Amino acid sequence: MEILGKYFMFLGKLFVNTEDFKTYFNLTMDECIRIGIGSIFLVSLVSFFMGAVTTIQTAYNLISPLIPNYVISLVVRDMTVLELAPTIIGVIYAGRVGSSISSGLGTMRITEQIDALEVMGINSTSYLVLPKITAALLTYPMLVILSGLLNMVGGYLAGTLTEVITPFEYIYGLRYEFNSYTVTFALIKSVVFAFLVSSISSFKGYYTTGGALEVGKASTSAVTQSVIAILLADYLLAQLLL
Numbered sequence: 001m002e003i004l005g006k007y008f009m010f011l012g013k014l015f016v017n018t019e020d021f022k023t024y025f026n027l028t029m030d031e032c033i034r035i036g037i038g039s040i041f042l043v044s045l046v047s048f049f050m051g052a053v054t055t056i057q058t059a060y061n062l063i064s065p066l067i068p069n070y071v072i073s074l075v076v077r078d079m080t081v082l083e084l085a086p087t088i089i090g091v092i093y094a095g096r097v098g099s100s101i102s103s104g105l106g107t108m109r110i111t112e113q114i115d116a117l118e119v120m121g122i123n124s125t126s127y128l129v130l131p132k133i134t135a136a137l138l139t140y141p142m143l144v145i146l147s148g149l150l151n152m153v154g155g156y157l158a159g160t161l162t163e164v165i166t167p168f169e170y171i172y173g174l175r176y177e178f179n180s181y182t183v184t185f186a187l188i189k190s191v192v193f194a195f196l197v198s199s200i201s202s203f204k205g206y207y208t209t210g211g212a213l214e215v216g217k218a219s220t221s222a223v224t225q226s227v228i229a230i231l232l233a234d235y236l237l238a239q240l241l242l
Helices: 002-015 021-061 070-110 113-119 124-161 167-175 181-206 212-241
Strands: none
Touching: 002 124, 002 181, 021 070, 021 124, 070 113, 070 124, 070 167, 070 181, 070 212, 113 124, 124 167, 124 181, 181 212
């Protein structure tokens, strides 16, 4: 409870003694490039092969002649939108971006750069952390959309090239009884996951104590706690919104 209370107090400091809009805009754009655009290649690669593997494995298990082939792409669509794109990519995002945020702030803490900002009268929490959280909230939903697209493209190529499903059946399955709310649900999850990863990682890095060894421990702890928070939030959101 003590750590949880410290975490909420940390979040409260984000909006106290803030800088001007131009400063935050520039810092946020830098963070968008670093944690958003910098994650595109990894997210794209994982998403493409995840869609391909999901299609092949679904086709392998649906061997009954009573089940039409378009069910394969229907399953891929629903798995992608509801879980694979927002949640699995969220875990990967926590590993890449969460560790980067935590180690960066931890290094600044042990080298007394954060203390120097405080001496100059700057709210270091707001100056360093708020742009990271804002950038994550802006870029992660876009990465989820990209992931969903590449999942389905990967599934399409894998299914048609191996001839387990025809192009017409695959497209028909993607469109069959499509519920647009699932996309809304996925985007809501992406915003929540982005906030959890960026805020928890920033919290662990900001309060790092000791030396270089502790920076590594804080980074590991940030990734672990972010993944746990994503899984808990995924369950709670599914209960509340579905």
